[in-house]
Amino acid sequence: MKKILLILTVLFTANFCHAQDDLTFPFQGGAPVLNRFFADNIVITPDLKAAKANGMAIFKFTADDKGVISKIVVYYADDIILTGPIIEALKKSNRKWIIPNHEKFHDFILPFTINFNIPTTGNGAVQSAYYEFFLHHKPVNAPDQIPLNEASLLPAVIIKYDL
Numbered sequence: 001m002k003k004i005l006l007i008l009t010v011l012f013t014a015n016f017c018h019a020q021d022d023l024t025f026p027f028q029g030g031a032p033v034l035n036r037f038f039a040d041n042i043v044i045t046p047d048l049k050a051a052k053a054n055g056m057a058i059f060k061f062t063a064d065d066k067g068v069i070s071k072i073v074v075y076y077a078d079d080i081i082l083t084g085p086i087i088e089a090l091k092k093s094n095r096k097w098i099i100p101n102h103e104k105f106h107d108f109i110l111p112f113t114i115n116f117n118i119p120t121t122g123n124g125a126v127q128s129a130y131y132e133f134f135l136h137h138k139p140v141n142a143p144d145q146i147p148l149n150e151a152s153l154l155p156a157v158i159i160k161y162d163l
Contacts, residue, residue, distance in 0.1 A: 026063075026108060026152060028096045035157055037096070038112070041089040044161040048081060052129040052163070054115045055137070057082045060151060061090060062107050063097035075109070077140040079133075086112050100152070107151035114159045126163065 027034040047053075055078025062071040072090055077083050090110075099106045119126060 024098055024100070026098050026100065026106070026154070027093075028067075028098060031155055034154070037093065038086075038089055038157045039159055041092050042085045042112075042114075042159050043088070044114075044159075045085060048085070048114075049116075049161070049163055051081060052116060052126065052133050053079060053081050054130075054133070055079055055082055056111060056113050057086055057140075058109065058111045059086065059090065060107060060109050062105050063099060064105050065099050065103070067095040067097040067099070069094055069097065073142075074140050075142055079137040080140055082112075082114055083140065086114075109151050109153045111154075111156040112159065113156055114161070117160050117162050119163055 025031055025034075027037070057077040058075040060071075060073045060075055061069050063069050069090060072087055074083055097106075097108070
């Protein structure tokens with residue numbers, strides 16, 4: 001009797017253990033669709049092109065159970081000029097986010113890297129503009145600690161643009 005009770009206990013326990021559950025990617029369509037969405041929706045402005053702006057920006061945002069984004073926070077940005085187009089693209093991604101485990105809200109951390117394609121001619125002018133950008137860029141840093149709660153770190157989105 002004890003053996004049967006032990007076997008039933010092990011079977012019931014094993015049935016409820018889901019340590020190897022596969023999480024669905026939190027963007028409808030997966031990582032390739034996420035990268036394509038942001039590549040299509042981040043608009044590189046003439047100001048960015050003129051400044052030869054490039055760098056990294058890390059955002060934290062909250063999505064609700066319907067996939068609507070709120071509370072966009074800039075954790076870090078190499079320059080403030082990089083954040084505008086990314087915030088606009090994040091706003092366009094409403095209703096595309098999937099919340100894990102049927103939560104009401106979930107936080108996501110999404111890093112972006114924006115670079116320009118190096119032209120084949122005129123490298124000297126591009127290099128001087130590139131150095132000028134880095135001499136005068138104004139990084140955005142969070143001055144205080146920011147609670148992460150249960151945030152999901154997503155893979156970096158890499159955007160390249162032509163000059």
